[in-house]
Amino acid sequence: MIRALAMFGLLTAASPLAAQNVAITNARLVIGDGTQVIDGGTVLVRGGKVVAAGRNVRVPAGVETVDAQGKYVTPGLVAGFSRLGLSEVDLGAAGSDDTEMGGSVFNAAIDVSPSVNPKASTIAVSRADGVTRAIVAPTTGKSIFAGQGAIIDTGDDFSPVLKSKAFQFVELGEGGAGTAGGSRSSSFELFRNALVEARDLRGRPDGARRDDVLLTRRDAQALVAVVQGRQLLIVHVERAVDIVNVLALKKEFPALKMALVGVSEGWTVADRIAASGVWVIASALNDLPASFEMLAATQSNIGRLRAAGVKVAIGMIDDNDTRYARNQRQFAGNLVSLQKVPRASGVSWDEAFAMISARPAEAVGMGGVVGSLAPGRQGDVVVWSGDPLENDSVPETVWIDGVRQSLTNHQTRLRDRYRSLERQNVPEAYRK
Amino acid sequence: MMKAARTTLLGAAVLAAAVLTGCATAPQPAPKALAVRINENPYPSTYERYPGVPTLIRNATIFDGEGGKIDRGSILFSDGRVQAVGGPDLAAPEGANVIDAGGRYVTPGIIDVHSHLGDYPSPAVESLSDGNEATGAARPEVWAEHSVWPQDPGFNRARANGGITALQILPGSANLFGGRSAILKNVPARTVQGMKFPGAPYGLKMACGENPKRVYGNKGGPQTRMGNIAVTRATWIKAQEYKRKWDKYEKSGGEMPARDLAMETLRGVLQGKILVHNHCYRADEMALMIDMSKEFGYKIASFQHAVEAYKIADLLRENGICAAMWADWYGFKMESYDAINENIAFVHNAGACAIVHSDDPNGIQRLNQEAAKALAAGRRAGIQISEEVAWTWLSMNPAKSLGIFAQTGSLKAGKMADVVLWNGNPFSVYTRPEKVWVDGALLFDADNPAKQPVSDFELGQPGEGDVK
Numbered sequence: 045m046i047r048a049l050a051m052f053g054l055l056t057a058a059s060p061l062a063a064q065n066v067a068i069t070n071a072r073l074v075i076g077d078g079t080q081v082i083d084g085g086t087v088l089v090r091g092g093k094v095v096a097a098g099r100n101v102r103v104p105a106g107v108e109t110v111d112a113q114g115k116y117v118t119p120g121l122v123a124g125f126s127r128l129g130l131s132e133v134d135l136g137a138a139g140s141d142d143t144e145m146g147g148s149v150f151n152a153a154i155d156v157s158p159s160v161n162p163k164a165s166t167i168a169v170s171r172a173d174g175v176t177r178a179i180v181a182p183t184t185g186k187s188i189f190a191g192q193g194a195i196i197d198t199g200d201d202f203s204p205v206l207k208s209k210a211f212q213f214v215e216l217g218e219g220g221a222g223t224a225g226g227s228r229s230s231s232f233e234l235f236r237n238a239l240v241e242a243r244d245l246r247g248r249p250d251g252a253r254r255d256d257v258l259l260t261r262r263d264a265q266a267l268v269a270v271v272q273g274r275q276l277l278i279v280h281v282e283r284a285v286d287i288v289n290v291l292a293l294k295k296e297f298p299a300l301k302m303a304l305v306g307v308s309e310g311w312t313v314a315d316r317i318a319a320s321g322v323w324v325i326a327s328a329l330n331d332l333p334a335s336f337e338m339l340a341a342t343q344s345n346i347g348r349l350r351a352a353g354v355k356v357a358i359g360m361i362d363d364n365d366t367r368y369a370r371n372q373r374q375f376a377g378n379l380v381s382l383q384k385v386p387r388a389s390g391v392s393w394d395e396a397f398a399m400i401s402a403r404p405a406e407a408v409g410m411g412g413v414v415g416s417l418a419p420g421r422q423g424d425v426v427v428w429s430g431d432p433l434e435n436d437s438v439p440e441t442v443w444i445d446g447v448r449q450s451l452t453n454h455q456t457r458l459r460d461r462y463r464s465l466e467r468q469n470v471p472e473a474y475r476k
Numbered sequence: 477m478m479k480a481a482r483t484t485l486l487g488a489a490v491l492a493a494a495v496l497t498g499c500a501t502a503p504q505p506a507p508k509a510l511a512v513r514i515n516e517n518p519y520p521s522t523y524e525r526y527p528g529v530p531t532l533i534r535n536a537t538i539f540d541g542e543g544g545k546i547d548r549g550s551i552l553f554s555d556g557r558v559q560a561v562g563g564p565d566l567a568a569p570e571g572a573n574v575i576d577a578g579g580r581y582v583t584p585g586i587i588d589v590h591s592h593l594g595d596y597p598s599p600a601v602e603s604l605s606d607g608n609e610a611t612g613a614a615r616p617e618v619w620a621e622h623s624v625w626p627q628d629p630g631f632n633r634a635r636a637n638g639g640i641t642a643l644q645i646l647p648g649s650a651n652l653f654g655g656r657s658a659i660l661k662n663v664p665a666r667t668v669q670g671m672k673f674p675g676a677p678y679g680l681k682m683a684c685g686e687n688p689k690r691v692y693g694n695k696g697g698p699q700t701r702m703g704n705i706a707v708t709r710a711t712w713i714k715a716q717e718y719k720r721k722w723d724k725y726e727k728s729g730g731e732m733p734a735r736d737l738a739m740e741t742l743r744g745v746l747q748g749k750i751l752v753h754n755h756c757y758r759a760d761e762m763a764l765m766i767d768m769s770k771e772f773g774y775k776i777a778s779f780q781h782a783v784e785a786y787k788i789a790d791l792l793r794e795n796g797i798c799a800a801m802w803a804d805w806y807g808f809k810m811e812s813y814d815a816i817n818e819n820i821a822f823v824h825n826a827g828a829c830a831i832v833h834s835d836d837p838n839g840i841q842r843l844n845q846e847a848a849k850a851l852a853a854g855r856r857a858g859i860q861i862s863e864e865v866a867w868t869w870l871s872m873n874p875a876k877s878l879g880i881f882a883q884t885g886s887l888k889a890g891k892m893a894d895v896v897l898w899n900g901n902p903f904s905v906y907t908r909p910e911k912v913w914v915d916g917a918l919l920f921d922a923d924n925p926a927k928q929p930v931s932d933f934e935l936g937q938p939g940e941g942d943v944k
Contacts, residue, residue, distance in 0.1 A: 051676060119926070132805060132807070133808070133810055133813060134807075134808045134809065135686070135690075135808060135809035135810075136686060136810060137810055140779075142817050166807065169806070169807075173932075181779050275885060284938065294741075299814050309938065311941075312938060312939075329838065329841075330838075330839055331601050331633060331637070332598040332629060332630055332633060332838065333598045333836075333933070333934065333937070333939075334598050334599060334600055334630055335599050335600060335601070336599055336601070338599075338936035339599075339937045339939055340937075340939030341939065342939055343637075354708045363838075366807075366808075367806065367807055370804075371804075373903060374842075374845060374849075377905030377906060378842070378845075379905045380905070380906055381907060381908050382908075383901055384906070384908065384930070385908055385922055386922055387925070394531060408664075419732070428617060429856075430760045433904065434904065434905050434906075435845050435848035435852060435904070436848060436849075436852035436854065436855075437852075440854075452811075454814075455806065455815065455816045455817065457589060458814055459816045459817075459818050459857060462787055462816075463822075463857065465787075465788075465790050465826065472667070
């Protein structure tokens with residue numbers, strides 16, 4: 045314990061906020077893409093990127109070497125669906141919350157990027173738990189279209205956005221029905237109309253628009269990339285028939301490039317999802333009929349989707365997506381445990397880990413950039429105290445883009461201040 | 477023991493009825509009428525344990541729930557009771573079902589002291605939303621059991637995935653006085669009475685902080701924390717007056733004072749019959765509530781959601797108050813902003829009573845894992861707590877705070893056989909309940925679909941009877 049603290053102290057003191065060339069050796073190495081753990085592995089990071097990872101990696105002279113002492117070394121975790129960095133406090137602290145967009149006159153045009161606060165406590169807490177990247181989505185306001193989400197990192201600096209306008213987010217389940225006027229029919233019609241307006245606008249960029257225009261020009265413009273398939277559309281659906289209906293939209297709008305999020309009843313239509321090839325970012329442990337669109341919810345959902353050949357990542361939609369990205373690894377661990385439950389469907393450890401690293405990145409088309417330790421990826425590396433899916437493990441060292449990160453935050457400072465309650469010569473406020 | 481408790485309660489009810497009848501039909505005028513006794517248990521438990529077979533689990537790692545651990549341990553239960561807990565030499569009576577645990581783990585069933593199952597059931601639709609009587613800041617007259625929908629599928633999930641064998645259903649925290657809690661055995665039943673934990677005392681949910689002021693700020697108040705305290709004190713003043721009147725009447729007879737359901741509950745608290753479970757996050761507010769309990773002469777059994785308990789763990793220890801906490805919830809409102817992962821371990825380390833609670837239909841399915849996270853955070857902060865001691869956060873301490881520790885909450889001879897056999901170390905993420913017994917009746921068996929119930933609501937629906 046004392047040794048661990050001392051080591052942490054040293055790391056903090058030595059941490060310059062610049063990309064380092066570093067080799068982490070003697071690792072229980074997890075590439076993060078579903079391949080098997082490599083014992084005695086090395087990962088080499090240079091210029092902020094992974095250069096090599098595997099058993100026989102030569103470390104060039106002059107590169108700092110960190111001996112992982114046989115511990116797990118993994119890519120940083122990717123929050124599969126989140127509102128990370130958008131809200132400091134959800135209730136009763138209005139100014140700190142950028143997820144509420146109900147008053148906005150824009151919807152699809154919204155870009156979530158400027159709302160991401162890299163100094164938010166949620167970012168620091170997530171970083172300390174090994175989450176280095178996040179898929180961040182806006183929340184819907186007056187329309188079923190929430191706007192454009194971003195891929196961010198959790199680094200302690202002022203450039204959190206890796207890719208802005210990475211996707212458009214739309215609600216087409218129960219939530220979307222409510223926003224669109226009360227029924228799924230109205231939300232699907234609103235969806236069709238919006239894409240048609242976008243398509244029309246594309247045809248006449250400078251000319252007059254047709255009658256019956258419902259979208260602002262900026263919202264329609266934002267959807268042009270969606271209807272052309274240049275921007276990913278992430279659709280929130282839970283109910284099986286909603287999933288079927290959403291997949292059928294490809295017939296009307298053939299260029300659409302979609303991923304689904306939520307998908308609690310997905311296992312009942314797993315073959316159709318698999319045939320469509322779309323990605324699913326699922327809530328891992330939903331097993332309650334929490335609503336009439338989740339009657340078939342089961343913890344075996346992801347296992348069955350995988351068994352049917354569906355491409356799956358884990359996300360946290362409606363599971364406190366603002367600040368519990370750190371629980372994704374616990375959720376992934378639970379999926380592993382299901383392998384031992386009769387008649388349940390789980391996933392292997394390697395695949396469970398990939399579902400919180402490479403898979404979410406792949407789902408949003410960033411698999412070549414982040415989410416694994418394959419050469420060329422951003423240098424996001426975590427050394428863990430133990431099995432990263434276990435309840436008792438934590439990151440000991442975190443690099444993002446090759447920059448060693450501070451793991452201190454509001455919570456760790458409070459912990460240190462109140463470790464002892466003994467009255468001292470000055471009040472607690474002087475223990476800094 | 478359970479039977480005895482039931483008989484006593486039943487006896488009291490019969491007596492109360494007899495007294496009532498006696499008064500109504502008394503032929504000769506008494507010089508001073510005997511006071512009418514109010515039936516304090518008008519919705520009595522009808523819970524009866526289900527049949528079980530004498531069972532011996534051997535070769536298990538046993539956490540006894542009181543901090544003890546037995547390697548290669550054995551536990552024998554029959555007739556709904558734990559008969560013996562010991563080592564490898566414990567003999568099986570003839571005809572007993574013998575389970576070789578093969579090194580797997582046996583623990584007491586987990587008790588969640590903070591649940592809204594049944595009151596906020598699945599599906600979470602308005603028609604079934606019965607957890608907050610948010611029509612007045614002080615509503616101690618409502619009883620959570622009158623809202624419980626026994627068909628909530630969440631009860632079955634909590635048993636199958638979480639090993640939950642008993643739980644407290646609390647009314648919500650919109651109100652300063654939210655009403656009475658219901659303590660339930662986690663068994664499927666047609667009626668809430670069929671789930672009620674026999675002999676368990678009632679609890680009273682109180683709340684301080686943000687919720688009451690948010691809900692009532694625009695409904696006539698209270699609007700501030702000082703308003704919260706003022707209204708709560710004023711209510712206790714009324715309760716004291718009510719108690720004086722009724723104490724006098726019960727002692728000396730005379731004209732019966734008017735009954736007031738709200739005040740009956742508060743009088744029960746002042747008499748020490750009803751235990752206070754106080755929703756309170758912040759350290760400074762908990763200290764105020766402790767002073768208030770002293771001002772009016774009642775005792776707080778537990779603080780619920782005690783996110784800042786670590787700042788006043790000494791105060792909690794000195795006052796004998798349990799803190800029911802999450803492992804890692806934080807930041808969703810200002811009063812949860814100072815949450816730390818070490819909270820539970822710090823409270824425990826200070827010698828106070830620590831409890832892991834859920835307040836959540838999903839979290840209740842993984843309280844063992846939440847305890848594991850808290851244990852690990854504590855150890856990293858240099859607090860060495862063993863797994864067997866950490867299990868007290870899930871069984872003994874919750875049972876004590878609810879006033880049911882004489883009956884359940886640990887694996888000791890004579891106690892209810894509320895037992896979980898886990899398929900590995902229950903602090904590991906890779907472990908699940910394999911079998912769950914309530915009062916010695918096998919009510920979940922991962923290997924046997926016949927021991928996996930389906931609630932009425934799910935029958936004939938997509939996913940019915942599926943492995944969850």
